[in-house]
Amino acid sequence: MRTPPSSAPSGKAKTDAAWSASIRLFHWLIAVLIFIQFAMGWLAVGWRLSPTKINLFVWHKSIGMLILALVIARLLNRLARPTPPLPADTPAWERAAARWSHALLYVLMIAMPLTGWVINSAAGIPFRIFWQLPLPALIAPDKHTAEVVALVHFALGIALVALLMLHIGAALRHHFVKRNNVLRRMLPSRRLVK
Template sequence: MPNRLPGYRPPARWLHWIVAVAVLVMIPAGLVMVQEGLARPVQDTLFILHKNLGTLLIPVILVRVIYRLTHRPPPLPDTIPRWQRRAAALSHGMLYALLVVMPVSGFVRVRAGGYPIELLDRLGLGPWIGKSEPLADAASALHQAAAFLLIAVLAVHVGAALQHALIRRDGVWSRMWPGRG
């Protein structure tokens, strides 16, 4: 089996890992911050972290999507079955879509709910959306549904990556690793 396949370009790898780390912070923060009985200072800190990191992710995800649309990924090895190629393409498409839906729906939920986004407020950027409980509720429902779908698709993505790294050892994992030479 080949273990040195053509890899992703450095910008693709770094954008992937920056978003991955941020999302892996956002998911537990988002799940914990809404729990009943959580100490208010902890809850407030998690809400502020979640909102502001989500806001910072919007331009990073935009750059990532544009980069992906303008730079084809390296081909998968010929040993990958067709169904796995299709599953990979579908899961990557879903990940990109969810990476856009999550911060946008979160932003709409917060602003339509009349809440601050501290980073944007400090920069003097207005709310951009008027207060609207129906819009906030719809955005909240979308954000929550998309969050659980994102968790599921990420579990499949990470599972497949680990399968390539630890079981198949076919070089697919190393194509995206940031330290690759």
């Protein structure tokens, strides 16, 4: 009896494996929401006091809470399955940089909404997510705490922007300089090249 032909050498097959459809969906959905979220945050803070400013904040806080829920679901989904390994020729420092920067991105994607939630609680402003669901307060109202945590929220935002610039730069380097499948395997279309 013939044994079935193996599809490819195992190392190659693994390196060419794409991220699962759910991981790719989470990645791009959350990325788009985070870009909108930065625009909303800066717009809302700079807007003159008016009903529009209040609406911008409702959108900002609502999208922020949606991001928190999606990131938790993404983490559970991510921990449940194996991840595609980096190309075999990736140096050790790049593997470590990828691991640590991805972990830090997850930490910041959780810390941003949590600090926002604390500001909202400390400011004592009643707020309903998408005008519907009341958000419970995490702490009692306190003006000083609200101001300090707003600074932390801002600083974490700057850290996230800086890390995202590195992240996007690294993805583009893989694609245009190293010419491997690292960006392609995260794209929705999943067209890998040999």
